[in-house]
Amino acid sequence: MNALSLLRSQFISKPLLFKRALNRFSGFTKPATSQLPTIYALSTPANQTSAIAIIRVSGTHSRYIYNRLTNSSVSPPIRKAILRNIYSPSSIGSKQHHHQDGAEILLDSSLLLYFQAPHSFTGEDVLELHVHGGKAVVNGLLRAIDLLHDRSSGKDIRFALPGDFSRRAFQNGKFDLTQLEGIKDLIDSETESQRRSALSSFNGENRVLFENWRNSIIANMAQLTAIIDFADDNSQEIDNTDMIFHGVENSIKRLRDEILSFMQKVEKSSILQDGMKLVLLGAPNVGKSSLVNSLTNDDISIVSDIPGTTRDSIDAMITINGYKVIICDTAGIRANSADKIEILGIERARKKSIQSDLCLFIVDATDFPNLLPEDISDHLSSHEFEGKQVVIVVNKSDLVSKDEMVKVVNKLETRFGVSYPIVCVSCKTKEGIESLIDILTRDFEHLSQSSADSSPIVVSKRVTEILKNDVFYGLEEFLNSKNFDNDIVMATENLRYASDGIAKITGQAIGIEDILDSVFSKFCIGK
Numbered sequence: 001m002n003a004l005s006l007l008r009s010q011f012i013s014k015p016l017l018f019k020r021a022l023n024r025f026s027g028f029t030k031p032a033t034s035q036l037p038t039i040y041a042l043s044t045p046a047n048q049t050s051a052i053a054i055i056r057v058s059g060t061h062s063r064y065i066y067n068r069l070t071n072s073s074v075s076p077p078i079r080k081a082i083l084r085n086i087y088s089p090s091s092i093g094s095k096q097h098h099h100q101d102g103a104e105i106l107l108d109s110s111l112l113l114y115f116q117a118p119h120s121f122t123g124e125d126v127l128e129l130h131v132h133g134g135k136a137v138v139n140g141l142l143r144a145i146d147l148l149h150d151r152s153s154g155k156d157i158r159f160a161l162p163g164d165f166s167r168r169a170f171q172n173g174k175f176d177l178t179q180l181e182g183i184k185d186l187i188d189s190e191t192e193s194q195r196r197s198a199l200s201s202f203n204g205e206n207r208v209l210f211e212n213w214r215n216s217i218i219a220n221m222a223q224l225t226a227i228i229d230f231a232d233d234n235s236q237e238i239d240n241t242d243m244i245f246h247g248v249e250n251s252i253k254r255l256r257d258e259i260l261s262f263m264q265k266v267e268k269s270s271i272l273q274d275g276m277k278l279v280l281l282g283a284p285n286v287g288k289s290s291l292v293n294s295l296t297n298d299d300i301s302i303v304s305d306i307p308g309t310t311r312d313s314i315d316a317m318i319t320i321n322g323y324k325v326i327i328c329d330t331a332g333i334r335a336n337s338a339d340k341i342e343i344l345g346i347e348r349a350r351k352k353s354i355q356s357d358l359c360l361f362i363v364d365a366t367d368f369p370n371l372l373p374e375d376i377s378d379h380l381s382s383h384e385f386e387g388k389q390v391v392i393v394v395n396k397s398d399l400v401s402k403d404e405m406v407k408v409v410n411k412l413e414t415r416f417g418v419s420y421p422i423v424c425v426s427c428k429t430k431e432g433i434e435s436l437i438d439i440l441t442r443d444f445e446h447l448s449q450s451s452a453d454s455s456p457i458v459v460s461k462r463v464t465e466i467l468k469n470d471v472f473y474g475l476e477e478f479l480n481s482k483n484f485d486n487d488i489v490m491a492t493e494n495l496r497y498a499s500d501g502i503a504k505i506t507g508q509a510i511g512i513e514d515i516l517d518s519v520f521s522k523f524c525i526g527k
């Protein structure tokens with residue numbers, strides 16, 4: 001086998017294998033998982049009473065389960081909701097499920113949905129039972145399905161493990177790993193921005209991008225391997241070897257830059273998952289805690305008119321216009337406090353403000369002309385604070401006239417120039433709070449590089465690590481081996497490393513059972 005065909009067999013065949021799995025259903029025979037047990041689980045939250053609970057069944061025996069539970073022998077209609085009485089299976093030995101006269105027990109009257117392979121989430125036959133959400137109903141149904149397990153007659157039916165349904169979908173080529181991780185993120189998302197970013201993974205945008213990267217690496221490897229081939233074969237000479245080297249080098253450089261900017265965007269977007277760190281700074285009694293309450297409509301902070309009520313930092317997770325925000329209400333900064341606990345709190349406030357993504361600097365309009373205590377001015381102009389995103393909030397607008405407010409704003413503009421936006425609010429009347437939320441939203445978009453037109457990119461920690469340690473590393477190593485024309489085989493190895501990394505990300509790589517275990521164990525049961 002020459003080097004090119006070896007390369008083909010090692011690299012080009014893997015995506016094809018995967019594509020084949022994806023296309024398997026065009027001339028559909030059986031799902032790849034048809035020999036595995038049929039699985040079932042409650043897909044809605046367990047141990048809770050609800051109007052409806054959904055039990056999902058997936059696998060070869062789904063139809064059998066349908067027939068036994070509905071006490072019928074006809075096939076279920078496909079993708080059509082039907083109402084059926086559900087019985088505890090009659091011929092199974094457990095007496096407790098039958099009346100003494102042997103008649104089966106009616107468990108519920110439920111809406112049923114049947115999906116035939118391959119047109120289901122898992123790629124297998126799937127039965128969904130939309131039952132009444134009482135604990136006894138759900139437990140009765142689960143037990144009834146469990147009773148149908150009978151290995152001696154080949155009816156292998158078991159309760160699903162965490163992520164089992166998604167794993168089947170992966171094994172049947174319905175989704176790649178990045179899409180399934182996207183689904184998990186979608187389920188876990190708490191805010192609108194997290195939901196949007198999860199959707200982009202789920203829709204397969206990342207999958208297409210990763211596949212393109214991998215194809216590009218493989219195409220470059222093929223070019224280098226062609227040179228190895230010709231070098232082996234003395235009868236043939238390649239005149240344009242240099243040109244090929246150059247072409248490959250430029251192409252890998254472009255790819256490396258693209259991956260780098262992708263990784264940078266991922267890092268920026270990760271703030272959506274973690275939450276923006278928003279710190280409130282200001283002298284005692286200016287209304288910091290009141291502002292937290294205005295933004296959250298919640299009494300998280302203690303509001304009182306004794307200066308210094310907030311003696312330490314309080315962190316709270318809130319949502320502002322669809323963004324997750326960790327808001328930190330700090331002790332008012334003042335230089336000459338004698339209270340030891342308060343001094344500690346003040347020091348922590350300084351530190352927190354330096355580590356924050358965004359600071360709200362709150363002043364009390366009624367404090368004019370002494371709006372800026374010296375120590376706060378010093379803090380804002382300190383070296384540590386350089387480049388920090390700040391919004392100045394002038395509070396208590398309800399207590400001053402319009403003319404007085406103009407004076408306040410002028411004074412602040414004279415001190416800070418146009419570097420920080422200034423917004424006037426009243427936590428009492430809520431005037432100006434909407435404008436403040438608009439300003440914050442723009443800052444959040446900027447911080448996460450997300451906006452209505454450009455979705456943030458969120459990938460799992462697993463993907464981030466492989467991108468950095470395998471893909472980017474492999475490409476860098478390739479480019480660093482300056483004289484790779486002296487040892488093309490070694491240089492090509494680095495590209496193979498990068499390409500294998502992408503295969504691990506999407507799940508195309510061979511021998512990645514441990515990766516699959518780790519990915520799917522993070523899913524919930526019933527997913």
Ligand SMILES: Nc1nc2c(ncn2[C@@H]2O[C@H](COP(=O)(O)OP(=O)(O)OP(=O)(O)O)[C@@H](O)[C@H]2O)c(=O)[nH]1
Nearest residue numbers: 285286287288289290304305308309310396427428
């Ligand atoms: N009239 C008016 N009063 C306000 C407004 N915002 C806050 N206050 C009042 O100002 C006082 C101090 O408010 P806080 O929110 O506790 O101030 P703080 O900055 O958190 O105070 P410290 O905990 O001392 O740092 C309270 O009596 C509030 O009711 C406002 O917009 N208008």
